[in-house]
Amino acid sequence: xxxxxxxxxxxxxxxxxxxxxxxxxxxxxxxxxxxxxxxxxxxxxxxxxxxxxxxxxxxxxxxxxxxxxxxxxxxxxxxxxxxxxxxxxxxxxxxxxxxxxxxxxxxxxxxxxxxxxxxxxxxxxxxxxxxxxxx
Numbered sequence: 001x002x003x004x005x006x007x008x009x010x011x012x013x014x015x016x017x018x019x020x021x022x023x024x025x026x027x028x029x030x031x032x033x034x035x036x037x038x039x040x041x042x043x044x045x046x047x048x049x050x051x052x053x054x055x056x057x058x059x060x061x062x063x064x065x066x067x068x069x070x071x072x073x074x075x076x077x078x079x080x081x082x083x084x085x086x087x088x089x090x091x092x093x094x095x096x097x098x099x100x101x102x103x104x105x106x107x108x109x110x111x112x113x114x115x116x117x118x119x120x121x122x123x124x125x126x127x128x129x130x131x132x133x134x135x
Contacts (some may be wrong), residue, residue, distance in 0.1 A: 019050045030126045
């Protein structure tokens with residue numbers, strides 16, 4: 001997953017292996033490593049675990065009980081050029097003053113283990129906030 005600025009510049013690359021997450025900002029030569037749920041809470045104040053977020057992104061399944069408790073609104077948009085597609089192409093999450101828009105460009109699922117590795121040599125471990133703040 002890539003984090004982009006409004007000008008489509010990559011802020012960071014998020015690698016996930018279940019609940020384990022690594023967020024990398026190659027430009028700053030910094031990274032954060034930790035729990036995916038912590039990342040969602042820190043950045044967007046969302047209380048979802050990896051499984052719930054994956055179901056939201058891949059299947060369009062909303063964890064209704066959690067969003068009601070948190071006062072979150074979630075909406076989906078289909079790809080206008082392909083109306084036969086069941087899965088959403090865009091996801092919008094509103095929580096308080098947060099507006100998060102996610103464009104789903106590829107959606108693939110499969111069985112097995114995929115190992116995502118990135119060489120972190122020469123990079124400094126840091127906090128999420130420091131990693132994503134603009135210079």
